Amino acid sequence: MDPRTLAALGRLEVISRWLVDGVLNGLHRSPKKGFSVEFAEHRAYQPGDDLRLMDWKVAARADKWLIKQYEEETNLRATIVLDVSKSMDWASAPTLLTKRQYAEQVVAALSLLLLRQRDAVGLIRFDDQIRSAIKPASRQLQFTRLVAALGESGGGPASDAGSALRQAAQAVKRRGMVVLVSDLLLDPQDVDDAVRVLRAQGHDVAVLHILDPAERSFELGVGESLFVDTEGGESLAATPAEVREAYVETVAEAMAEWRARLSASGAVYEPILTTEPFGVPLRRAFARRQRLP
Secondary structure, three states, rough: OOHHHHHHOOOOOHHHHHHHHHHHHHOOOOOOOOOOOOOEEEEEEOOOHHHHEHHHHHHHHHHHHOOEEEOOOOOOEEEEEEEEEEOOOOOOOOOOHHHHHHHHHHHHHHHHHHHOOOOOEEEEEEEOEEEEEEEEEEEHHHHHHHHHHOOOOOOOOOHHHHHHHHHHHOOOOOOOOOEEEEEEOHHHHHHHHHHOOOOOOOOEEEEEEOOOOOHHHHOOEEEEHOEEOOOOEEEEEEEHHOOOOOHHHHHHHHHHHHHHHHHHHHEEEEEEEEOOOOOHHHHHHOOOOOOOO
């Protein structure tokens, strides 16, 4: 389904569950098994669960079939780092999702996808400061907490990705995964330095570069226009047709630089258009977690 059709479903929970059901279709669970350290909660028994984790005392007393879950039971601890600065609140047409709306739905669906795999997921939202910080967990209520955080305020005048990524490194204590979701109107060196620290600590790092189609092609049907930087406040008068070629070349160079920098740091770089079906980036991200047949 295309983003606009899915957005019409309404609530993020509904959209996420629809997306995840589609992405999981045909995929296999990871063969890796976690280990138990600290009891976290019970959940209902599902066919195929290890009977050694059954709480037989509860089964005998209350005739309920419950599986014991542990805080370190999961295969992975992941933190998703989402840019909610002003530049993300933009779309080239009223019929399109803004970059932030698109990113929020990707984040919600990716979170649910990982939680269904019994992975622990956390979230950090940032603009010029940290707006939300939820530690990774795999408990049943975690998805509700994450979705609630996505509805909180943002839209600050700048993007401090370095601080957010460093906080993510602190949240993921053992080797795990950090996913940065942003339009990458950021300081490349700041991001590169933070990514290198994460990689040195053994974390997998993926960067999802969210782009409006017009940011790639500059196909804007307008004449002389005033373009305003929503974060820095600078403005520039230009006619799109006259600067399109130079603009497209500059954007391609910038994307190539991001790819080269992140690849050299050992991170995954994925550019994603806001008109791209959600399942595409989710499958890309999820394929890295799965051993597919």
